[in-house]
Amino acid sequence: MKNKLRNLGIVGGILASLVLGSQLITSGYTLQSFIMILLYAYWATSWNIISGFAGSISMGHATYIGIGAYVTTILYRSMELSPWIGMLIGGLVAGMVSLMIGYPCFKLRGSYFTLSTVALLHVLRLIVTSNDTILGFQINGARGLDVPWHGEEPLMMHFLDKHWYLYTILVMLVVALFITHRIKNSRMGYYLTAVNANQEAAASLGVNVTSYKLRAMFISAFLTALGGAFYSQLIIFVDPQRVFGYDLSAEIMFFSVIGGMGTVYGPALGAILMVPINEILRSNFGASLSGLSMFIYGAIFMLVVYFIPQGVYKEILKVIRSLVHKKQPKAAMVGGATNGNCSDSQD
Amino acid sequence: MVLYTQAIIDGLLLGGLYAAIAVGLSLAFGVMRMVNWAHGEFLMVSMYLASICITSLGMNPYLTILITGPIMFLVGYSLQKGVLNRIIQKDNTREPRRVLLFTAGLGLVLSNGVTMIFSSDTQVVATKYSNASFNIGEFFFTTPRLVAFLIAITCTAALYIFLQRSETGRALRATSQNRSAAKLMGINEERIYAIAFGIGLALVGISASALIPFFPYSPSLGLTFGFKSFVIVVLGGKGSVPGALLGGLLVGVIEKVGGIFTTDSYAQALLFLLFVIILLLRPTGLLGKETD
Numbered sequence: 144m145k146n147k148l149r150n151l152g153i154v155g156g157i158l159a160s161l162v163l164g165s166q167l168i169t170s171g172y173t174l175q176s177f178i179m180i181l182l183y184a185y186w187a188t189s190w191n192i193i194s195g196f197a198g199s200i201s202m203g204h205a206t207y208i209g210i211g212a213y214v215t216t217i218l219y220r221s222m223e224l225s226p227w228i229g230m231l232i233g234g235l236v237a238g239m240v241s242l243m244i245g246y247p248c249f250k251l252r253g254s255y256f257t258l259s260t261v262a263l264l265h266v267l268r269l270i271v272t273s274n275d276t277i278l279g280f281q282i283n284g285a286r287g288l289d290v291p292w293h294g295e296e297p298l299m300m301h302f303l304d305k306h307w308y309l310y311t312i313l314v315m316l317v318v319a320l321f322i323t324h325r326i327k328n329s330r331m332g333y334y335l336t337a338v339n340a341n342q343e344a345a346a347s348l349g350v351n352v353t354s355y356k357l358r359a360m361f362i363s364a365f366l367t368a369l370g371g372a373f374y375s376q377l378i379i380f381v382d383p384q385r386v387f388g389y390d391l392s393a394e395i396m397f398f399s400v401i402g403g404m405g406t407v408y409g410p411a412l413g414a415i416l417m418v419p420i421n422e423i424l425r426s427n428f429g430a431s432l433s434g435l436s437m438f439i440y441g442a443i444f445m446l447v448v449y450f451i452p453q454g455v456y457k458e459i460l461k462v463i464r465s466l467v468h469k470k471q472p473k474a475a476m477v478g479g480a481t482n483g484n485c486s487d488s489q490d
Numbered sequence: 491m492v493l494y495t496q497a498i499i500d501g502l503l504l505g506g507l508y509a510a511i512a513v514g515l516s517l518a519f520g521v522m523r524m525v526n527w528a529h530g531e532f533l534m535v536s537m538y539l540a541s542i543c544i545t546s547l548g549m550n551p552y553l554t555i556l557i558t559g560p561i562m563f564l565v566g567y568s569l570q571k572g573v574l575n576r577i578i579q580k581d582n583t584r585e586p587r588r589v590l591l592f593t594a595g596l597g598l599v600l601s602n603g604v605t606m607i608f609s610s611d612t613q614v615v616a617t618k619y620s621n622a623s624f625n626i627g628e629f630f631f632t633t634p635r636l637v638a639f640l641i642a643i644t645c646t647a648a649l650y651i652f653l654q655r656s657e658t659g660r661a662l663r664a665t666s667q668n669r670s671a672a673k674l675m676g677i678n679e680e681r682i683y684a685i686a687f688g689i690g691l692a693l694v695g696i697s698a699s700a701l702i703p704f705f706p707y708s709p710s711l712g713l714t715f716g717f718k719s720f721v722i723v724v725l726g727g728k729g730s731v732p733g734a735l736l737g738g739l740l741v742g743v744i745e746k747v748g749g750i751f752t753t754d755s756y757a758q759a760l761l762f763l764l765f766v767i768i769l770l771l772r773p774t775g776l777l778g779k780e781t782d
Contacts, residue, residue, distance in 0.1 A: 247770050254525045255769055258720050265717060266762045269755035393598055434602035441599035448592045
């Protein structure tokens with residue numbers, strides 16, 4: 144309990160300083176970078192719900208980003224429906240699609256699920272890029288879809304002052320972290336952890352494996368799609384190669400695993416550590432070295448998977464703990480050990 | 491009718507090559523129960539390797555087999571022995587998830603590394619065989635495609651005989667059927683894993699040399715071939731060589747015949763549909779067996 148409060152306090156402090164600190168940022172470029180960091184943190188957190196907790200690795204999460212972006216933008220273009228409402232509809236559509244892919248695949252072993260997520264992503268991208276209309280709605284094929292811009296319209300999620308986008312994604316991230324936190328410390332979270340550790344054993348103890356995985360999948364897809372809707376309104380353009388891209392899916396997975404799969408704050412931390420690398424590379428090399436940032440992400444990811452599969456977050460916690468214990472040598476013997484064990488299972 | 495028969499012939503020729511590429515993935519899946527996510531990227535890298543041999547060293551495209559095959563075997567053998575075996579050891583589950591993650595990272599490192607060196611443009615190697623063709627009756631054959639098919643089928647058949655007849659092949663099949671029993675019989679698991687992975691990648695390397703005279707390549711080639719290989723493995727059943735052959739031929743024919751009726755992208759969607767249907771109805775694949 145003490146640990147939980149402390150963690151909440153830390154996160155609250157970081158958020159408050161972010162909101163205050165963002166006032167100091169006047170450069171649009173820097174602000175955009177911060178928004179992207181938070182957006183990736185949000186996506187990594189959403190990915191974690193199905194892949195970190197339940198252990199079903201999705202390598203096609205861009206599917207839901209694409210669905211969220213397209214549904215929101217199509218509804219806005221064709222019937223002037225506010226993206227604030229459109230994003231919820233996009234989330235529901237993404238959730239439905241995730242159930243369609245999850246239902247047949249969760250009965251099988253893990254790798255088949257992963258294969259299916261990528262396969263679905265490929266197929267959706269191919270269909271979207273090779274058609275000009277879908278179900279009567281114009282989507283412009285591979286040219287992408289632009290979002291009509293009529294200046295400042297807060298009700299349509301369009302702001303001239305980019306700070307509002309930052310606050311929006313910050314709120315979304317906090318909500319996603321809160322949901323993740325609640326799931327982790329609920330019956331569902333314990334079931335998912337059991338399923339992740341040993342699916343057959345969990346099933347034989349009476350856990351309805353498929354049902355709980357489907358719930359996690361739905362929540363994960365829903366949240367991811369909201370991020371996709373936000374992204375489309377942020378850059379007022381929907382590029383099918385990007386939002387239905389394999390690279391985007393891989394990035395989300397990379398950040399989440401580097402930060403720490405199955406922990407509440409790890410995935411967001413992973414994004415916060417890694418996305419700046421891309422931003423720095425882009426401002427130094429521009430487009431002259433395409434592939435460089437994915438190359439570096441991939442290399443760091445491989446090292447993390449090999450050497451610290453638990454992720455950076457737990458390693459940092461370990462370091463902090465050992466520093467704290469050095470200052471209190473007496474408590475290090477007994478209290479330190481139990482304290483360490485408890486929080487490992489809670490984080 | 492000629493149109494369909496021609497499509498089926500084209501599909502079979504390409505499918506034979508698909509089979510030779512997918513068989514390595516199938517072996518790794520069957521024997522080590524691990525998914526090598528960088529499988530397609532290894533093919534892509536091999537094609538760049540073969541193209542360098544042809545353009546810089548002026549080699550005959552089919553002689554590059556002597557380079558790509560052994561090099562890819564060594565890459566596979568040492569990667570499995572040095573890295574993947576250790577991950578499998580630590581992650582002692584039925585399907586090592588960390589191997590899947592690790593190779594997914596490796597795949598992106600390979601494709602983006604090649605992009606940085608050679609740019610992401612699609613390239614072709616013009617060889618003296620590239621445009622050779624002949625007719626049999628009403629049917630049209632491109633020579634490099636036929637040669638590639640023959641190379642692929644020969645390799646797949648050789649692998650099958652190796653698995654059935656040789657001592658190492660028997661050890662490989664034993665490990666795939668029951669890991670712990672095989673271990674109890676004194677089979678060195680780690681060596682078998684390394685050999686299985688090496689053989690799989692050697693076939694990928696040879697296939698790359700067979701593809702190079704007629705197939706355009708780019709860094710993103712790995713993604714499409716990786717996906718097709720997975721579909722083939724699921725169709726044929728993991729660990730089964732005849733299964734991979736059947737799956738490869740089927741995928742080739744579906745692509746080519748499907749391409750007559752719809753666009754290329756819907757033919758791909760059709761493959762995915764097939765993949766899901768097979769998973770639902772027969773998760774072990776057409777020729778696969780249930781293992782532990």
